[in-house]
Amino acid sequence: MNQDIVISAKKLISGYKDKIVWEDASFEVKSGEFIVLLGPNGAGKTTLFKLILGLIKPLGGEIEVFGKVPSKGNSLISYFPQKRLIDNDFRLNCIEYVKLVLSGDKLGFSFGKKAKEEEKAAIKALKMVDGLKFANKPLSQLSGGEQQKIFLAQALVQDPKILLLDEPLANLDLKREVELIELIKSVSKKNNITVILIAHDINPLLPVIDRIIYIANKQVASGLPSEIITSKKLTELYGSNVEVLKSKSGRLAVLGMEGGVNHEH
Amino acid sequence: MNIELLASFSFNIISDLKEMFLYQFMRNAFEAGTIIAIVAGLVGYFVVLRRLSFAGHALSHIGFAGAAGAALLNFNPLAGLISFTISGGFFMALLGKKAVSRDVQIGIVLAFMLGLGVLFINLYKGYATEAYSLLFGQILGISFASVKITFWVSLFIIVLLAIYFRQLLFTTLDEEVAEAKGVSLLKLNLIMMFLIAIAVSIAVQIVGVLLIFSLLITPPAIAQRLTNSPVKGMFLASIIGLLATWLGLFIGYYSPYPVSFFITSIVFVLYLLVRIYQKYF
Numbered sequence: 172m173n174q175d176i177v178i179s180a181k182k183l184i185s186g187y188k189d190k191i192v193w194e195d196a197s198f199e200v201k202s203g204e205f206i207v208l209l210g211p212n213g214a215g216k217t218t219l220f221k222l223i224l225g226l227i228k229p230l231g232g233e234i235e236v237f238g239k240v241p242s243k244g245n246s247l248i249s250y251f252p253q254k255r256l257i258d259n260d261f262r263l264n265c266i267e268y269v270k271l272v273l274s275g276d277k278l279g280f281s282f283g284k285k286a287k288e289e290e291k292a293a294i295k296a297l298k299m300v301d302g303l304k305f306a307n308k309p310l311s312q313l314s315g316g317e318q319q320k321i322f323l324a325q326a327l328v329q330d331p332k333i334l335l336l337d338e339p340l341a342n343l344d345l346k347r348e349v350e351l352i353e354l355i356k357s358v359s360k361k362n363n364i365t366v367i368l369i370a371h372d373i374n375p376l377l378p379v380i381d382r383i384i385y386i387a388n389k390q391v392a393s394g395l396p397s398e399i400i401t402s403k404k405l406t407e408l409y410g411s412n413v414e415v416l417k418s419k420s421g422r423l424a425v426l427g428m429e430g431g432v433n434h435e436h
Numbered sequence: 437m438n439i440e441l442l443a444s445f446s447f448n449i450i451s452d453l454k455e456m457f458l459y460q461f462m463r464n465a466f467e468a469g470t471i472i473a474i475v476a477g478l479v480g481y482f483v484v485l486r487r488l489s490f491a492g493h494a495l496s497h498i499g500f501a502g503a504a505g506a507a508l509l510n511f512n513p514l515a516g517l518i519s520f521t522i523s524g525g526f527f528m529a530l531l532g533k534k535a536v537s538r539d540v541q542i543g544i545v546l547a548f549m550l551g552l553g554v555l556f557i558n559l560y561k562g563y564a565t566e567a568y569s570l571l572f573g574q575i576l577g578i579s580f581a582s583v584k585i586t587f588w589v590s591l592f593i594i595v596l597l598a599i600y601f602r603q604l605l606f607t608t609l610d611e612e613v614a615e616a617k618g619v620s621l622l623k624l625n626l627i628m629m630f631l632i633a634i635a636v637s638i639a640v641q642i643v644g645v646l647l648i649f650s651l652l653i654t655p656p657a658i659a660q661r662l663t664n665s666p667v668k669g670m671f672l673a674s675i676i677g678l679l680a681t682w683l684g685l686f687i688g689y690y691s692p693y694p695v696s697f698f699i700t701s702i703v704f705v706l707y708l709l710v711r712i713y714q715k716y717f
Contacts (some may be wrong), residue, residue, distance in 0.1 A: 224616045243620025251610035260665045261485060263609065276617045277604025278599050309664050325613070 175202045177237060177333060177365050178223060183391075184231035185218050191230065192218050196391035198384060200365060202332070205356060207376050208369045209399075210386035216369045217253065219386070220335045223367075224250055224342075244276065249331035251322055253338045262309035265302065269293040269325045296328035297321075299358050299402045302414070316347035320354070327358065334359060336368040342373070355379075373400065373425050400425065423435055445690045446651040456689055461576050464697075468578045468586050470638050476646070476651035476675030477659070478597055479635035481666070482628060484614040484656040486608050489649065490539055491528055496636045496648040498524035501549040502641075503570050504556035513570065513661045514582070519635040525629030526541035543585060555667075573696040574646035575685065588636050593634055600627055605666055641698045642681070651677050658707050678708065 186192040192215035200206060222234055223229045225241030236248065247430070248268035249272075255376050270293045273282055281289055297303045300320045305313060319339055326334055332407060336355070340348045356379045359366045370376055377396065384393040387408040397408060399405070400423055405413035414426040446452055456462050481491050483547075499521040506516025512523045528542075553570075569577060578586075604616040615621055632652075639651050660673035680702040688695035 185673070226615060242618075243616070246617075248616075250613055250616040252610075255610065255612075258485075258487075260658060261609075263666065264664045267665070268609065271602075271606050272617065273608060273615060275602050275610070275614055275617045277602055280601065307664075325610075 172412050174350060176200070177202050178235070180234045180391075182232035183222070183229050183234050185215055185222060185227075189316060191388045191389065193232070193386055193391050193413050196232070198231045198391065198393045200367065200382035202365055203359070204381045205379055206358060206365075206367045206382050206384055206393075207373060207380045208367055208384050208386070209219065209373065209408065214386040216386055217337055219384075219391070220250065220367075220369075223335060224248060224331070232308065233276055233382065240404055241306075247331055247402065248333045251336040251339055252325045253332070253341070255318075255322065257311050259311050262311060264307050265313070265321045265368045266290075266293050266306040267322075268310050268321060269296055269328050272325050272328050292328050292330075297373050300324045300354060300433065315342055316351070318345075319343065319347075319351055323351070323358075327362075328365075330362075331364060333365045333367070336366065336371050338371070338376040339374065340370055345375065348372075352376060379424055443690055444492065447506065450538055460580070461578075462671060462685070464578045464580055464583050464660060465575045465685055466682070468583045469575055469642055469685055471590045472585075472642050472672040473620050473651060473655075473677035473681040475593050475635055475675040476653050476671050477672075478553065479593065479631050480652040480656040480677075481659065481670045481673050482604055482608065483632055483652055484660060486628065488628070488632065489653050490542055491654055492632050492636060493648065494542045494549075495521045495524050495528075495629075495633055496509035496573045496640060496645045497553070498549045498644045499633075499637055500570055501553040503555040504560065508556045508560045514585070514637070514641075517570075517640060518634065521633035521637050522630060527669045527680060529625040529629040544606060550651060569642065571644050571646050572694065573642045574641065575642045575695050576688070578641060582641065585643070587596065589634060593631055596627065597631060600624065609611075643699060647696050649701050650696070650703050652679070652704040654678070654700075655709050658703070658710050661710050680706070 176199050178198075180198050183196040183272060184194040185196070186194075186389050188399070196219075205207050208219065218227070222229055223236055223241055225236075225243045225245065236245070242246075242376070263417055270289050273289045273292060294303065294306065300323050302320045302324050305317060305321060307332070310318060313321065323339070324405055326336075333357075339351060339355070343351060355366060355368070368376070373383075380396055382393055382401040383396055384391065385408055387398060387410075398417055399408075402413060402415045405415065405425065412427055416424045416426065418424065443455065450715040457466075474498070480544040483489060501519040502518075502520025504516070504659045505520075509515045525574055568574075603619050603624055606617075607619055607621055611621060635652065636648055639648055643650050654671070654675040656673040659669045663672055680699050683702055684695050684699035687698045691698075696700070
């Protein structure tokens with residue numbers, strides 16, 4: 172695996188006007204890493220994504236993505252937002268939805284070769300998530316888990332090197348959660364995509380993550396799962412009692428994390 | 437619009453149409469109606485998609501105050517209408533997406549503007565028909581000069597819509613991803629409100645302030661139920677609006693009742709039929 176540094180933050184401060192959300196963040200993200208971003212609600216996890224995307228400027232410090240100050244519209248970074256409003260009355264075919272990421276920022280219409288290329292890329296992305304069968308179905312008629320797959324295809328269609336996923340597991344049942352995580356893992360590994368994923372329930376992610384970045388008490392830090400996933404650390408991080416249990420087979424289970432349903436593995 | 441001597445329907449469509457088009461006002465009405473129905477369908481598609489119906493309705497009322505005010509000051513009512521709807525639209529866009537969905541606040545401004553319009557009409561002491569035609573449309577009273585203005589304004593809207601079509605669709609369906617791709621949400625909101633403001637202004641000529649939805653909302657709402665493709669949907673919305681307008685004018689020519697009533701009724705019945713069909717068949 173290529174271990175180049177794709178994101179680096181030095182003494183980064185984030186916030187709005189006079190209000191600091193978090194500060195003194197220094198960390199690096201290597202190419203191909205699978206990182207989970209933890210932290211209580213309102214800690215500033217999405218804010219970190221916005222900094223990486225170049226949508227907001229830091230209050231202080233430095234952040235570089237691919238060695239440059241982040242700027243809007245970088246097609247090497249794909250963003251998978253937390254909440255999407257899917258209008259049940261509106262029926263847009265999944266393939267059109269996926270294509271929007273390629274062409275939605277352009278003026279006018281695509282014709283001929285260009286239109287064919289977009290079509291091809293969208294089909295390829297849908298295949299990657301095993302969603303080709305939904306290509307000509309309206310997005311609003313799919314189930315929650317199926318929709319998440321289409322959103323993932325949409326994030327993959329521009330061939331990104333960094334995937335920022337904001338709570339992709341929300342509202343999925345355990346089976347769908349595990350399926351989606353495995354899908355994200357295999358696609359990112361195959362294409363050497365760096366993944367940063369925001370989640371509240373760490374349990375289903377434990378088998379796949381390389382590293383954890385966490386935000387708590389206005390501080391950002393990172394570490395290996397074995398360093399972070401301890402009762403002491405997580406209790407400190409969330410400010411409420413969190414227990415980490417180890418099963419006979421050596422698998423971990425985290426109990427008491429905010430919003431998380433406790434699953435046995 | 438009362439026509440003193442009602443024309444009689446002969447069941448020979450060709451000769452009926454020939455006779456109808458002998459009148460300049462009928463030619464103007466068909467020309468303006470055709471252009472406006474097309475534009476209202478295209479722009480209305482995004483109004484429905486963006487859930488801006490109420491904002492669009494409010495804009496027409498704001499325009500009413502503008503038109504009445506312009507009439508009072510001896511300016512062209514259409515100019516007053518357009519300038520008020522555009523300013524109102526920009527104001528809503530600048531307040532942001534959340535402002536547009538604030539029903540209560542929009543309702544309050546809407547009522548105030550309508551009240552202002554009533555005052556202006558009262559002060560105007562001109563023809564009551566002026567107010568009546570603003571509120572309920574006056575398609576048979578459209579002058580050829582108005583048809584020409586309508587044509588050029590509509591062409592401008594269509595070009596603008598073609599240029600920004602994909603960005604409008606992207607920001608409508610997937611705002612956050614669009615923003616991450618570098619599309620300016622504010623710019624697109626301004627463009628959207630501008631398009632609605634102009635479309636509302638020209639559509640008021642046909643169906644009036646109070647019946648604006650019949651061309652701006654109902655045809656796109658029908659179209660969105662019938663196709664999964666935005667481009668097809670926009671064209672279908674235009675075609676539905678067009679057929680309703682033509683049919684409305686045709687029936688209106690032979691009857692003593694207002695054309696706008698027929699247009700609104702036709703699209704309403706069509707909407708009902710589509711819903712019933714989709715539910716039971």
